[in-house]
Amino acid sequence: MANIRCVNIRKSYGGHSVIENLNLDIADHEFVVFLGPSGCGKSTMLRMIAGLEDITGGTVSIGDRDVTHLHPGERGVAMVFQSYALYPHMTVEENIAFGLRRQKVPQAEIARRVQHVAGLLGLESFLQRKPKNLSGGQQQRVAMARAMIKTPKLFLFDEPLSNLDAKLRERLRTEIRKMHLDLKTTTIFVTHDQLEAMTIADRIVLMRAGAIEQQGTPSEIFDRPATRFVADFIGSPAMNFRGCVVSRDGGSVSLVAGSIRLEVPASEFDGLQHGAKVEVGLRPSKMDLAAEGDLNAISGKIILVENMGSEAQVIVDVDGQEMSFVTKAFRTLEPGQPVSFSIEPASIHVFSKETGRSLRKAG
Amino acid sequence: MNNRRFLFWTLTPGFAVLAILALISIAGALYFSVMDRSLRYPDYHFAGLYNYQRLLSDRRFLNALQISATWEIVTVVGSLVVATLLSVLIFETVKSFWIRNLICFAFLAPVLLPRVAAAFIWRFLYSPSLGLINYLVGLTGLGPVEFLADPSLALMSVAIVDIWQWGLFFTVIMLKLLETLPRDPIEAAQLDNARTWEIHAFVTLPMLKAPIISLALVKAVESLRSFDLIYVMTGGGPGTATETLDLYAYQAGINLGGRISYASAMSILLLVLTTIVFTLIWRGIRKWSV
Ligand SMILES: Nc1ncnc2c1ncn2[C@@H]1O[C@H](COP(=O)(O)OP(=O)(O)OP(=O)(O)O)[C@@H](O)[C@H]1O
Ligand SMILES: [Mg+2]
Numbered sequence: 001m002a003n004i005r006c007v008n009i010r011k012s013y014g015g016h017s018v019i020e021n022l023n024l025d026i027a028d029h030e031f032v033v034f035l036g037p038s039g040c041g042k043s044t045m046l047r048m049i050a051g052l053e054d055i056t057g058g059t060v061s062i063g064d065r066d067v068t069h070l071h072p073g074e075r076g077v078a079m080v081f082q083s084y085a086l087y088p089h090m091t092v093e094e095n096i097a098f099g100l101r102r103q104k105v106p107q108a109e110i111a112r113r114v115q116h117v118a119g120l121l122g123l124e125s126f127l128q129r130k131p132k133n134l135s136g137g138q139q140q141r142v143a144m145a146r147a148m149i150k151t152p153k154l155f156l157f158d159e160p161l162s163n164l165d166a167k168l169r170e171r172l173r174t175e176i177r178k179m180h181l182d183l184k185t186t187t188i189f190v191t192h193d194q195l196e197a198m199t200i201a202d203r204i205v206l207m208r209a210g211a212i213e214q215q216g217t218p219s220e221i222f223d224r225p226a227t228r229f230v231a232d233f234i235g236s237p238a239m240n241f242r243g244c245v246v247s248r249d250g251g252s253v254s255l256v257a258g259s260i261r262l263e264v265p266a267s268e269f270d271g272l273q274h275g276a277k278v279e280v281g282l283r284p285s286k287m288d289l290a291a292e293g294d295l296n297a298i299s300g301k302i303i304l305v306e307n308m309g310s311e312a313q314v315i316v317d318v319d320g321q322e323m324s325f326v327t328k329a330f331r332t333l334e335p336g337q338p339v340s341f342s343i344e345p346a347s348i349h350v351f352s353k354e355t356g357r358s359l360r361k362a363g
Numbered sequence: 364m365n366n367r368r369f370l371f372w373t374l375t376p377g378f379a380v381l382a383i384l385a386l387i388s389i390a391g392a393l394y395f396s397v398m399d400r401s402l403r404y405p406d407y408h409f410a411g412l413y414n415y416q417r418l419l420s421d422r423r424f425l426n427a428l429q430i431s432a433t434w435e436i437v438t439v440v441g442s443l444v445v446a447t448l449l450s451v452l453i454f455e456t457v458k459s460f461w462i463r464n465l466i467c468f469a470f471l472a473p474v475l476l477p478r479v480a481a482a483f484i485w486r487f488l489y490s491p492s493l494g495l496i497n498y499l500v501g502l503t504g505l506g507p508v509e510f511l512a513d514p515s516l517a518l519m520s521v522a523i524v525d526i527w528q529w530g531l532f533f534t535v536i537m538l539k540l541l542e543t544l545p546r547d548p549i550e551a552a553q554l555d556n557a558r559t560w561e562i563h564a565f566v567t568l569p570m571l572k573a574p575i576i577s578l579a580l581v582k583a584v585e586s587l588r589s590f591d592l593i594y595v596m597t598g599g600g601p602g603t604a605t606e607t608l609d610l611y612a613y614q615a616g617i618n619l620g621g622r623i624s625y626a627s628a629m630s631i632l633l634l635v636l637t638t639i640v641f642t643l644i645w646r647g648i649r650k651w652s653v
Contacts, residue, residue, distance in 0.1 A: 079550075085551040087570075088570060089570055
C-alpha cells in the first residue's frame with residue numbers, strides 16, 4: 001500500500017514536449033482515473049510511474065520512496081496492459097506464476113497463491129491452456145490475475161477494457177471495482193471512456209495536452225466543471241454551448257442569446273458585467289420539458305427524437321442552432337412540433353470566452 | 364485456360380526436369396553401387412552388396428561418418444549460439460538505429476563471400492608463420508599454433524570459419540526478429556522483475572522458437588554441403604582428421620582409387636542416412652513445437 005507523489009514531471013521525445021510540469025498526489029488506497037482525449041499523455045504518465053518510460057524531469061515517489069530512477073521490477077507496481085501482454089508461449093498458470101518465480105518464491109507458496117487468485121477470478125479450469133485458446137475476457141482476467149498475485153503497492157491499468165464488448169466491459173469494470181474494495185490497493189486506471197471513469201473512480205484526473213485540466217470526484221467534475229473543455233468532455237449527450245451576452249437589470253442577471261433568456265443568481269458568479277460576452281453551457285440531462293410558467297424556458301422546433309430506451313434525447317432547433325435535452329416523457333413528441341424546455345439556475349454553467357474558465361465562484 | 368491448368372502447365376516442366384535429374388543421378392549411383400566399376404579397368408560386373416559390406420567395416424568410412432556428425436552438430440549449434448548471444452547483446456546495448464544497421468551490414472559481408480574465398484582468407488589468417496592470429500598468439504608468449512595441421516584443432520578451426528560466415532548472418536536475422544516482437548510482453552516481464560537475461564531466456568527467445576527452428580534446419584542442410592570449404596582449407600587432413608563423408612567419397616571415387624562403385628555405395632548410404640535423420644528430426648520438432 002502506498003501513496004504516490006509526482007513532482008514537476010516533464011517528458012519530451014526528442015525536442016517534442018509531451019508533458020509539462022505535472023504535479024499529482026495520490027493518497028493511499030485511492031482509486032484514481034486518468035481521463036482525457038487520445039494523445040493527451042495518459043499512457044505516457046502511467047508508463048513513467050511504472051518505470052517503462054524514462055522521466056525527462058521531476059520525481060516520482062511511491063510510498064515516500066523516490067523511485068524516479070528505479071528499475072520497473074523494483075517499484076512494487078503491477079500493470080494490466082490494453083493488449084493484455086500475456087506471454088504467448090506459456091500456459092495460464094505459468095503466466096500468472098512468472099513474477100513470483102522471478103522473485104524466487106518457494107514452489108509450494110506459488111502453487112497456493114496461483115490457486116487462490118485463479119479462484120478469485122474464475123480461472124481454475126483454464127490454468128493449463130495457452131492464452132491464444134482463451135477469449136478476450138478470459139485473457140483479460142489472466143492479465144489481472146498476473147497483476148494481483150504479486151500483491152503490489154500500486155495497480156496500473158492502461159485501458160484494460162477497451163478491447164472488450166460493452167457487456168463484458170461493464171461486468172469487468174464492476175469486478176475491478178470490487179477487487180479494489182477488497183484489496184484497497186492504490187490504483188491508477190487510464191481510460192478515454194468518460195462513463196467508465198465516472199462509474200469507477202474515487203477521483204478523476206482529467207488531462208488535456210499533457211497537463212491536468214481538472215481533478216476531483218466524479219460529481220465535482222460533472223457538476224462543477226472548471227473549464228469549458230471539461231464540461232464538453234464529460235457527460236453524454238454532450239453539453240449544449242451558446243454564446244450569450246450578459247444583461248444586468250438591477251439585482252437580476254440575465255444571459256441573452258436570440259430568443260433565449262436565462263436568469264442566473266448574480267451572487268454565484270464572477271465577472272458578469274453588463275454587456276460582457278460569455279459562453280453558456282447547458283447539460284441535456286439537466287433539462288426537461290418546461291411546465292407552465294417555468295423560469296428559463298427555451299422554445300424551439302423538434303428536429304429529431306432519439307430513443308434511448310427509458311428516456312430520449314430530443315434535438316431542437318432554437319434560433320437556427322441545434323440544442324438537445326433529455327426527457328422521459330418523449331412518447332408524444334414528434335419532429336416538427338414546437339417544444340419548450342427549461343433548466344434550473346443551479347445547473348447553468350458560464351465560461352469566460354477568453355480563457356474558457358468557469359465563472360462560477362468556488363465553494 | 365483455367366487456374367488449375369495454368370498451374371499444371373507452368374509447374375510441370377520445372378518439376379519434371381528436377382525429378383529427372385534427381386532420379387537419373389540416384390538411379391545411376393544405385394546401379395554403380397552394386398557393380399565393381401573402377402577407373403582402372405574398362406569392364407565391370409555385378410557385385411551385389413559387396414561394396415556396402417565393405418563400407419561397414421571400412422574404418423576410414425566410419426571415421427568420416429563420425430567427422431560428418433561432429434561437423435553438423437558443431438556448426439549448427441555454434442552458429443545458433445553465436446547468433447543468439449550476439450543478437451541479444453546488440454539488441455540490448457546498441458540503441459542507435461544507424462549503428463545497428465551498420466553492424467548488420469558488416470555481419471552480412473562474410474556470408475556473401477564465396478566459400479573458397481573465405482577459406483583462403485582464413486587459411487592465411489591461421490598460417491603459423493604469416494598469420495595474424497598466430498601473431499596475436501605470439502604476443503601472449505605462446506608458441507605458434509598449428510591450427511590446420513594439428514589433428515586435434517583442425518576440424519574446430521574450419522568450423523570457426525563456417526560459424527564466422529553463418530553465425531554472423533543468423534545474428535542479423537535474429538536481431539531483426541527480436542525487433543519485430545511486440546514490446547508489451549517484454550515490458551510485462553520487466554514489471555515482473557525479470558532480469559535482462561531472464562527476459563530473453565524465458566520470454567523473447569521462446570516467442571521466436573519457430574523461426575529459430577527453421578534457421579537450425581536451414582543450417583543443418585547447408586552444413587551438409589561444406590565440401591568446398593573443407594577441401595580448400597585442409598583437404599580432409601591432417602591425415603583424415605577433417606575428412607567428412609563427401610570428402611572421402613570424392614577421394615575414393617575420383618581422386619585416388621577411382622573406385623567409382625565404392626564411392627557410389629557411399630553416396631547412397633549418405634543419402635539414406637540423411638533422409639532418415641532429417642525425417643526423425645522433423646517429426647520430433649513438429650511434436651515438440653505444438
Ligand atoms: N515513442 C514516442 N515518440 C514520440 N512521441 C510519442 C511517443 N510515445 C508517445 N508519443 C506522443 O506522446 C503523446 C502522448 O501519448 P500517449 O500514448 O501518452 O497518449 P494517450 O493519452 O495514452 O492516448 P490514447 O488514449 O490514444 O492511448 C502523443 O502525442 C504521442 O504522439
Ligand atoms: Mg494510451
